[in-house]
Amino acid sequence: MSTPQVAVVIPTYNGRRELERLLDSLATQTATFDTLIVDSSSSDGTFELACARCPQVRRIDSQDFNHGGTRQWMVERNPGYELYVFMTQDAYLDDPEGIANIVRPFADEQVGAVCGRQLPHLDATPLAIHARLFNYPPTSLVKSLADVPRLGIKTAFVSNSFSAYRRQALIEVGGFPPHVILSEDMYVAAKMLQAGWKIAYEGRARCRHSHNYSPGEEFRRYFDIGIFHAREPWIRQQFGGAGGEGLRYVVSELKFLGPARWLAWPGSLWRNAVKLLAYKLSQQEHYLPMRLKKNLGMYKRYWDSPYA
Numbered sequence: 238m239s240t241p242q243v244a245v246v247i248p249t250y251n252g253r254r255e256l257e258r259l260l261d262s263l264a265t266q267t268a269t270f271d272t273l274i275v276d277s278s279s280s281d282g283t284f285e286l287a288c289a290r291c292p293q294v295r296r297i298d299s300q301d302f303n304h305g306g307t308r309q310w311m312v313e314r315n316p317g318y319e320l321y322v323f324m325t326q327d328a329y330l331d332d333p334e335g336i337a338n339i340v341r342p343f344a345d346e347q348v349g350a351v352c353g354r355q356l357p358h359l360d361a362t363p364l365a366i367h368a369r370l371f372n373y374p375p376t377s378l379v380k381s382l383a384d385v386p387r388l389g390i391k392t393a394f395v396s397n398s399f400s401a402y403r404r405q406a407l408i409e410v411g412g413f414p415p416h417v418i419l420s421e422d423m424y425v426a427a428k429m430l431q432a433g434w435k436i437a438y439e440g441r442a443r444c445r446h447s448h449n450y451s452p453g454e455e456f457r458r459y460f461d462i463g464i465f466h467a468r469e470p471w472i473r474q475q476f477g478g479a480g481g482e483g484l485r486y487v488v489s490e491l492k493f494l495g496p497a498r499w500l501a502w503p504g505s506l507w508r509n510a511v512k513l514l515a516y517k518l519s520q521q522e523h524y525l526p527m528r529l530k531k532n533l534g535m536y537k538r539y540w541d542s543p544y545a
Contacts, residue, residue: 241319243270243340246311250277250299252326253286260290262330268337270322275311277302283326300538305424306415308397312407322401323422328446331356339401339442348379349406349434350426353399353442364505365447367493371486377440382430389477393427395436399444406434416544418536420465427472452511457535459512463519464534483513 245263249256256274263272274287277299287294295314297307312321320340330336339353357369372394380392400422407413410428413421426436450458466473487509494501515533522530531540539545 305413305421309413331443342437357447459515463516
């Protein structure tokens with residue numbers, strides 16, 4: 238394959254220090270690419286930093302940001318690229334080969350999207366460390382629809398904190414959807430798999446990205462995830478639910494903590510119970526008033542959008 242035109246797309250909002258760290262890591266990369274930033278009217282100097290360090294910056298109103306819609310808007314307004322690498326401002330690349338490695342699997346013309354590996358931030362808590370080790374192993378993998386019986390919902394797992402998409406495949410499946418509350422990455426990956434494309438996980442493409450969520454933040458995050466799955470039932474019908482994967486996660490986390498950290502076991506079980514409760518509650522969203530759903534979730538602006 239000839240050298241493709243690559244764009245790194247970064248949505249930003251009030252994250253000046255994080256963006257500076259990310260841009261510093263991009264400056265060390267061996268690959269050739271353009272950096273495209275879309276800022277949601279930051280008020281902390283993020284926009285000014287972006288303009289000073291990146292020639293291609295767009296600004297939107299914060300009320301107009303949409304996880305899927307804003308990313309697709311950037312793709313449509315920057316059509317001259319074969320590959321789009323998406324990162325979030327709170328991630329940064331772990332080595333100079335990060336971009337080169339995440340686009341490498343596209344040498345296979347059947348690969349429509351690639352998910353990179355996420356390592357925990359240096360200040361990550363033990364539970365945050367385990368989350369990254371569990372979901373982002375070092376071993377690379379190329380997945381197709383034929384892998385669903387073995388991998389289940391993990392077949393469509395992709396994270397836009399560090400992922401890449403082939404423009405042709407993205408356009409073919411309709412692009413990132415504006416109507417989902419989050420998980421626009423999984424939605425697109427699932428559509429690509431259904432259309433016959435492959436999804437790669439590249440363990441050599443490494444970034445740093447993790448969250449030290451409080452139990453309340455865990456609840457709000459998983460409430461939104463549950464809303465996504467409740468409104469996109471075709472994903473569970475095609476790829477299976479997350480129940481078995483959830484149990485495997487709990488067991489893995491307790492093993493990771495081990496006997497030496499047994500005092501952390503109750504907290505681990507409590508957090509996982511909170512996540513399960515949030516997910517199950519959001520499955521019954523049609524019984525919940527709009528105001529309550531807005532208060533329970535993390536992405537509150539969604540409920541003021543026409544898609545809610």
